[in-house]
Amino acid sequence: xxxxxxxxxxxxxxxxxASRTRADRTFRVVATAAGLATLVILGLIGLFLLIRAVxxxxxxxxHFFTTTEWNPDGGHAGVLALLVGTIxxxxxxxxxxxPVAVLxxxxxxxxxSPRLRRPLTTVLDLLxxxxxLIYGLWGFFFLQPHLLGVSAWLASHLDFLPIFKTSGxxxxxSPFIAGVLVGLMLTPTATSVMREVFxxxxxxxxxxxxxxxGSRWRMIRxxxxxxxxxxIVGGSMLALGRAMGESVSIALVISSNFFISAHILxxxxxxxxxxxxxxxxxxxxxYGLPALMGAALVLFVVTLLVNTGASLIVxxxxxxxxxxx
Amino acid sequence: xxxxxxxxxxxxxxxxxxxxxxMRPASFRLGDTGALAGSAAAAIAMSWLIYFRLAPTASIPWxxxxxxxxxxxxxxxxxxxxxGPVLAGxxxxxxxxxxAALAMVVxxxxxxxxxxxxxxxxxxWHFFTDTQEFSIGPLAPATAGxxxxxxxxxxxxxxxxxxxSVPLGFMCxxxxxxxxxxxxxxxxxxxxxxxxxxxxxxxLFVYAVWVSxxxxxxxxxxxxxxxxxxxxxxxxxxxxxxxxxxxxxEASLALGISEWRTVWGVVLPTARSGxxxxxxxxxxxxxxxxxxxxxxxxxxxxxxxxxFHGPQAALPLFIFKLITxxxxxxxxxxxxxxxxxxxLVVLALFTLARLVGGRTRxxxxxxxxxxxxxxxxx
Numbered sequence: 076x077x078x079x080x081x082x083x084x085x086x087x088x089x090x091x092x093a094s095r096t097r098a099d100r101t102f103r104v105v106a107t108a109a110g111l112a113t114l115v116i117l118g119l120i121g122l123f124l125l126i127r128a129v130x131x132x133x134x135x136x137x138h139f140f141t142t143t144e145w146n147p148d149g150g151h152a153g154v155l156a157l158l159v160g161t162i163x164x165x166x167x168x169x170x171x172x173x174p175v176a177v178l179x180x181x182x183x184x185x186x187x188s189p190r191l192r193r194p195l196t197t198v199l200d201l202l203x204x205x206x207x208l209i210y211g212l213w214g215f216f217f218l219q220p221h222l223l224g225v226s227a228w229l230a231s232h233l234d235f236l237p238i239f240k241t242s243g244x245x246x247x248x249s250p251f252i253a254g255v256l257v258g259l260m261l262t263p264t265a266t267s268v269m270r271e272v273f274x275x276x277x278x279x280x281x282x283x284x285x286x287x288x289g290s291r292w293r294m295i296r297x298x299x300x301x302x303x304x305x306x307i308v309g310g311s312m313l314a315l316g317r318a319m320g321e322s323v324s325i326a327l328v329i330s331s332n333f334f335i336s337a338h339i340l341x342x343x344x345x346x347x348x349x350x351x352x353x354x355x356x357x358x359x360x361x362y363g364l365p366a367l368m369g370a371a372l373v374l375f376v377v378t379l380l381v382n383t384g385a386s387l388i389v390x391x392x393x394x395x396x397x398x399x400x
Numbered sequence: 401x402x403x404x405x406x407x408x409x410x411x412x413x414x415x416x417x418x419x420x421x422x423m424r425p426a427s428f429r430l431g432d433t434g435a436l437a438g439s440a441a442a443a444i445a446m447s448w449l450i451y452f453r454l455a456p457t458a459s460i461p462w463x464x465x466x467x468x469x470x471x472x473x474x475x476x477x478x479x480x481x482x483x484g485p486v487l488a489g490x491x492x493x494x495x496x497x498x499x500a501a502l503a504m505v506v507x508x509x510x511x512x513x514x515x516x517x518x519x520x521x522x523x524x525w526h527f528f529t530d531t532q533e534f535s536i537g538p539l540a541p542a543t544a545g546x547x548x549x550x551x552x553x554x555x556x557x558x559x560x561x562x563x564x565s566v567p568l569g570f571m572c573x574x575x576x577x578x579x580x581x582x583x584x585x586x587x588x589x590x591x592x593x594x595x596x597x598x599x600x601x602x603x604l605f606v607y608a609v610w611v612s613x614x615x616x617x618x619x620x621x622x623x624x625x626x627x628x629x630x631x632x633x634x635x636x637x638x639x640x641x642x643x644x645x646x647x648x649x650e651a652s653l654a655l656g657i658s659e660w661r662t663v664w665g666v667v668l669p670t671a672r673s674g675x676x677x678x679x680x681x682x683x684x685x686x687x688x689x690x691x692x693x694x695x696x697x698x699x700x701x702x703x704x705x706x707x708f709h710g711p712q713a714a715l716p717l718f719i720f721k722l723i724t725x726x727x728x729x730x731x732x733x734x735x736x737x738x739x740x741x742x743x744l745v746v747l748a749l750f751t752l753a754r755l756v757g758g759r760t761r762x763x764x765x766x767x768x769x770x771x772x773x774x775x776x777x778x
Binding site for chain 1 (some may be wrong): 493494499501508518576589600604627632684694746
């Protein structure tokens, strides 16, 4: 019991005085400003679209959101039919894209042989990198003629479902064809999000499932799919946001009208993006442009909500903590 | 009883059940290939029987669909007989997921092939040297005139967009990865949100801010392109910066080097090839954007090499306008030639990004530093 040992103070780390140099403080300020620039740009987009759309809100009031007709120079314009059409096309795309994306992502993370993985990933990335204009051209000239038979078959055999009903045999330029095209464009994007999420599944739990005598498919059902649920939902929402923002490719394929119709196989439909791309050239400065600005504002707000929701879902889920979308 | 697995297998040359021999779930034996090929042959034969003998309503899509469904069924029964139901389910799901992946490869082939087939007729040398000036009408041959004005426009617009968005994107990535703090999380959400902004909305925004004051110009187009390029550059370069080992940063800071010097002299050079890849990917995306140009560059048939004044053409806009304006096959062939050039540019940029980016992960870092930094993470 020596007194020397008793009086020794416990080890505490010495504080390191952190006084940044002026250059470092400048660096931090500049980098932070660059980070905040994204917020500023987003805010400016919303603000300027709103300012420019004011005339159309004066003209139409709240009816802008409840009118289906688009005739700004004749005194009324409304975004309702466009918005419904946008959601319709996006949902068709999603219904087709999500199952294929989930299966492909599972194949790429769990089944594929290592030799095939890299070429297949390259194909996916390449599909995601092709411009939507090229998709649109291909969809109009190649995909559409081949899909008419599918449309005709659905219309004649499944017409007990309201969405497949048609009045007359006009199947070209329909929301269905636009939806299939957008679905093709989105599958690679959705796949790569889901692939990253599935790849994060904890190896310990996967091996435990295998060690209990399960096959790979049972392991996937027990571990990978429950674990990756957030990624599936988030990836699908991200694809939904992209589908709603698509403009040029849909403008090439669809023939525009302004009705709300659930008959997806029938000629004629519209989306906000396609409408702006089609009408910008001949919009009048007094009424036409403000109405287009209003439509763009609606599209901006809707896609912002969907995309932010998707990114939050992926990030908050246990699976997506470090995943980039 | 504790014998080596291999001994047991060797002691019994002809196992009664294949399932008695331990096997890895992913391994694929010769007999499995036989089961696969046999099931496929049986399914095709049954499908042929249905459509060519029993109900002769042969159409190729129905034949393929029936054959595929039959194949899954036959395959399941065959594997169940050989290896039991657990493995049967797994094998069938392997076939289903592999078909989904194959279904992704097919459109790529179709798109590439179709664009080449449609585009190469009208693609002559004049396409790169002439413009659509001198009233080239719908009746002029497909090879009349070219897209030199559009190519110049695209080069200038994308070039200006790179000058604006790359430094900002890199700074933003540095902020996210090196500084972060309380603001890091919201900024990351904003970058994601910005990535989702529809490009046509970006175009109308620039129209509202810039074009309505100063008129259509290539510079306005590059502003709109920057809005869609900035988040791509930010996110990809941030991922690259994250791969730089913390040990390098800490070593530099421990030597008393200031923060910005560490970033400038250590972090950025280490990540150089990855950063170049992120720029190339951003450019590949920007080159093909059509929607932001409609309300900003507006398009023109004439050469306008001044990006700051007057409407300017761009390659995507050239294609879009030709296709939507005239149903004449000659005009459309010119558009297809443009599409072929655009696709080749995107393919070339993509390949370049792969070649440069292939070296990203093998950042030249001493082994010890890597080990130390990975231990520090945990």
